[in-house]
Structure formats: structure tokens, C-alpha cells
Amino acid sequence: MDIRLDGQVAIVTGAGRGLGRSHALGLAARGAKVALIDFDPAADGAPPAASEVSAEIRARGGESMAVGANVANPDSVQTMVEQVLARWGRVDILVNNAGILRDKTFAKMDLADFRLVLDVHVMGTVHCTKAVWDRMREQKYGRIVLTASSSGLYGNFGQSNYGTAKAAMVGLMNVLHLEGEKHNIRTNILLPTAATGMTEGLFPAAIAALATPESITPGLLFLVSADAPSRVMLCAGAGTFARTLITETVGVHFPEADRTPENIAAAFDRISDPTDAVSVKTAFEQTEKLVALALRR
Template sequence: MSIRFEGRVAIVTGAGGGLGREHALALAARGAKVVVNDLSAAERVVAEIRAAGGEAIASDASVTDFAAVQAMVAQAVDAWGRVDIVVNNAGILRDKTFAKMDLADFRLVLDVHLMGSVHCSKAVWDLMREQKYGRLVMTTSSTGLYGNFGQSNYGAAKMALVGLMQTLALEGEKYGIRVNCLAPTAHTQMTEGLMPPAVLDKLKPASVTPALLYLASEDAPTRAILCAGAGTFERAHITLTQGVHIGTGPDAPERVAQRFEAISDRAGDMVPGAGSAQGENEIRRAGGIG
């Protein structure tokens, strides 16, 4: 199987450097027409793509500005008639411990990572529904999935993107829209100084891009959290244990405490198909259904 993108139009946000640049170059090299979105360096990446024989246009739209994002989508449609792929990659860091973090920096990180992805996804949603085809990739993070000291704002935004992906995948399924998350580990300008040089050398952004190409492809899965770094690829899941029925008596809090290890037992845990699976499991264990 060869993953190709001839006839497809992709928008990659935050594509002036790092991961976004690698994603844009790789999509173009495999035949996609690419909108390179970046606040400052989009034209340089467009020049690289064109020099290699590909097709690309630049956009300096801020993903925090929905009107600007809508104009970027219109720009793509005017040029090429459609949008098939959106890679929500734009991001910033404002790292501090929660005790020291200014709320303005918390909101700013949410605005760029979460609302930026909402804006870009919303701007193409009706278009993708009408054309019965779409691939949306949210850039989540191990910080969102598992936590990281000093990154409460970033972690909150990145985990929120998983929740967005889960629901958009369900709502887009009948329209041929597949929605996934990519959790990269890569050395970019955002990670400068955070890891030793020998480690950073292995974590080149290009080592993540194969995962992106699969998630953007015609044969992409949907509702996957695909992790990638240093040429290693993993899949993360939000799971639910089988749980224990305790009831609602006056001693229920104490029994939860006593049975917490059994409640946490991962034997037979599941990956729910939708949020309703939790309630269904709880009612079933309470003896209410089959």
C-alpha cells in the first residue's frame, strides 16, 4: 500500500517550522496541495514545496481568529475547489507551575491549542460533510494524556483535544469524516533546552510525520490516539475498568475506599465506543439490564 494524496487539499497550521513544516513538506511530496499556515514563516515553506515541484499557498491567519480561519479556508477553496485534510498543529508554550501561572497565560494556551483547533475544524466541517470526505488531525500530547510538571495549561488544552476528537469522530462518521489525534514527541523550538542534546537528536520532527501521513490518508482509522517519536509508534486508549457494584447505602463512601483496588483492576477493561458505555456498564452491574 502506498499512501498518496493526489487530488487532495490539506491545511497545516503552525507549519512555518518544526512538526508543521515536516508535515506540510511530506504531504506535498506525496501529491497534496497544501495551505501552509504560519504567522511568520509560511512563505519560506511554500518556496521549499514549490522548489521540489509541489503546489502550495501561504496563509498568515491566526488560528485564534475564526474570521481569519474562515478566510484561509475560502482561500484554499478558491485555489483548488475543496479541503480534504486539516492538520491542527499550531501551538505555543507558557510553562509555569500552577501556583505561579498567570490566568492570562492559561487562557492564551487554551485559545491557541484548543480554540484554534475548534476554529479550523468548524471552518471546514460543513464543506467536508457536503463532499462526504474529510480527515482532521488534532495534535494532542503526552502532557495532556499523562501530565507533566509545570504544564497545567498545556495539558488541559491537549486533553481537551482528545475529547473534541472523540465526539467529532462520532458525528462525522456517516459523512466520511475521520478524526484522530497525534501525540508527538519531537525536538522543536517549543522544546529547546528541555532535554539533553543526545536525546533531542533522536527526536527529529520528521520521525513523527509518518504517523501524520497515515492519519491523513484515505485509509485512516477514526478515533485513534497515535503516539510517535524517534521512529517509535504507540497507541493510547481511554479505558474503563469493569468496576464493582457497591450500591448507595450510608456506608458507600467507606466501601468505595475499601474496594478501590478492585474498582481499579484492569482485567477485562474496555475502550468504550461512546460515553454512554459508562452508564450502560453501571446499570448492568446494578442489575438493571441484561
């Protein structure tokens, strides 16, 4: 069955270029009404880049609007959401895509740049999600995508701020999934690898030709569909899609008399053995797992 989004309202942040532009066009092509959110401090009103994409959507017969908003500013975000609601009356899809880079080694990084990246990526995502959360709860429907990165999962030299911000998406997704489940709000993470303005010069030409924003967007469309999963980390790049899973090893229990760092060191290979590793669903489930092992002794 075709995935259609007819009649649904989508908000895409950072929508003026790159991944955001591709996502907005993809959503509109599937029938969604799309609000393109971007930030240009020099613009009076809607940023030019977002306005151009909005015009492109309308030229193709779709419905869209361009709105200027700084996701790091909660008042700006609230005003933006109110504009979208005034225009279309609901919000079904939120794509948290806006982001910036301030790359330097940790030794050389200014704390202001560290904080700025967290403000845009982490608090920007929180501000936008918070602004639509109650409406999605009321309408018993919502699809939210957070944008993370392999830099947050695996690390990347010179990106301590960005990696920290992107790792935070995992914790946020897990809690939003649990709290939104009964309201039919599904929250997922997209981990894209794409040649965009933010990554310009980082990819060899041959890889950049494959790792286009357009090669990512089909994954985004799946994650916001009516039958989308929830609590999924979907990796996407060059038309290839994979899923990241977090698992926990069975572990080793030590009787009280044996709980020494030396014994932990000696048993570390057994502690690390991935055989029969499990995916833990909640923090309390992990506690129950660890205690159960102790009780079996």
C-alpha cells in the same frame, strides 16, 4: 500499497517550522496540494517562514500556498479557508498543529497566560475544524488530525495550561468521530515528542538528534490517508509509534445499604482491577455498562 494523496488539498497550521514544516513537506511529497498556515504579527501578508517552506515545495514540483492567519481569531481562520477554497475548491485534510507555550507553575501562572494557551490550542483547533467541517460533510470526505501531548494525558510540571489544552483534544476527537462517521470524516490525534523550537533546550543532545520532526511525520501521513482509522491516539517519537487506549475497569456494584465511602475505600483495589477492562465507545454505553452491573445483582 503506497499511500498517495494526489489531488487532495491539505491545510497545515503552524507550518512555518518544526513539526508543521515537516508535515507540510511530507504531505506535498505524497502529492497533496498544501496550504501552509502560520502567524507572524509583524508580517505584511504571508509569514516569511511559511513562504519559505511553500517555495521549497514548489521547487520540488509540488503545489502550495502560504497564508497568514491567527488560529485564535475565527474571522482570520474563515478568511484563510476561503482563500484555500478559492484556489483549489476543496479541503480534504486539516492538520491542527499550531501551538504556543507559556510555562510556569500553577501558583505563579497569570490567568491571561492560561487563557492564551487555551485560545490557541483549543479554540484555534475548534476554529479551523469548524471552518472546514461543512465542506467536508458536503464532499463526504475529510481527514482531521488534532495535535495533543503526553502533558495532557499524564501531566508535566509547569504546564497546567498546556496540559489542560491538550487533554481537551481527546473530548473533541471523540465527538467529531461520532458526528463525522456517516460523512466519511475521520478524526484522529497525534501525540508527538520532538525536538522543535517550542521544546528547545528541554532534550539532551543525544535525544534531540533522534526525536526529529521528520521522525513524527510518517504517523501523520498514515492518519490522513484514505484508509486511515478514526478515533485513534497515535504517539510518535524518534521513529517509534505507539497507541494510547482509554479503558474502564469492570467496577463493583454496591447494594443501596452498602453505598458508603468506607466500603468504597475497602473495595478500591477491586474497583481498580484492570482485568477485563473495556474500551467504552460513547457516554451512553458507559451508563449502560454501569446499570447492567447493577441489574445483575
